[in-house]
Amino acid sequence: MKTPFVELPLKTDDGEFTTRYSETGLTELSFPITSRRRRRGDESQNSINSIESDRDSSRRLLQIKIRGWHRLTEAALKAILAGRQPNKFPPLDLAGTAFQKSVWHALRKIPVGRTKSYGEIAQAIGRPKAVRAVGGACGANPVPVLVPCHRVLAANGKIGGFSGGLERKRRLLAREGVKI
DNA sequence: TCCGTATTGAACT
DNA sequence: AGTTCAATACGGA
Numbered sequence: 001m002k003t004p005f006v007e008l009p010l011k012t013d014d015g016e017f018t019t020r021y022s023e024t025g026l027t028e029l030s031f032p033i034t035s036r037r038r039r040r041g042d043e044s045q046n047s048i049n050s051i052e053s054d055r056d057s058s059r060r061l062l063q064i065k066i067r068g069w070h071r072l073t074e075a076a077l078k079a080i081l082a083g084r085q086p087n088k089f090p091p092l093d094l095a096g097t098a099f100q101k102s103v104w105h106a107l108r109k110i111p112v113g114r115t116k117s118y119g120e121i122a123q124a125i126g127r128p129k130a131v132r133a134v135g136g137a138c139g140a141n142p143v144p145v146l147v148p149c150h151r152v153l154a155a156n157g158k159i160g161g162f163s164g165g166l167e168r169k170r171r172l173l174a175r176e177g178v179k180i
Numbered sequence: 181t182c183c184g185t186a187t188t189g190a191a192c193t
Numbered sequence: 194a195g196t197t198c199a200a201t202a203c204g205g206a
Binding site: 020086117118122123133134135137138149152155156159160161162169 | 184185186187188189
């Protein structure tokens with residue numbers, strides 16, 4: 001992964017997500033801060049929003065490219081939050097080990113409204129015994145929702161875990177029409 | 181090397 | 194239907 005250098009907020013009906021981009025693609029998507037009160041100087045927090053210098057035209061082009069990616073992220077995120085399959089995703093630039101990347105790749109193959117167990121993912125990547133490790137990789141997913149780790153349930157059909165909180169996982173699944 | 185995990189299935193109450 | 198437990202792969206410290 002290239003080092004991320006742009007951070008952009010993404011407002012949705014579910015709150016304001018935060019996204020980060022490298023020169024290669026989306027590196028991170030984080031859930032809205034749940035804290036009630038919003039800090040006063042919060043807006044100044046966005047200082048990394050802009051690239052230091054616009055003088056260089058290649059940088060300007062990159063800036064434009066990232067804005068395009070951000071629009072794709074926004075559309076894709078909102079689609080999934082509404083329980084629909086996105087038409088298009090931004091390019092992803094995910095930091096992780098080879099094992100984690102293979103898990104995340106397998107997660108992306110689960111269609112909207114369908115689920116798999118941790119064990120099934122383990123099988124899908126050819127490591128049938130790495131069930132717990134699959135759970136670990138899900139928890140390390142830097143781009144939740146877009147890489148749909150919420151569609152992974154425990155083998156007995158129970159909810160399993162979720163870094164964004166079980167409530168959110170249930171809500172996402174419910175919108176996709178999945179009954180637990 | 182040791183420890184914690186978003187697991188699993190079997191063997192027990 | 195709930196609890197305990199061992200097997201197990203991986204990643205971080």
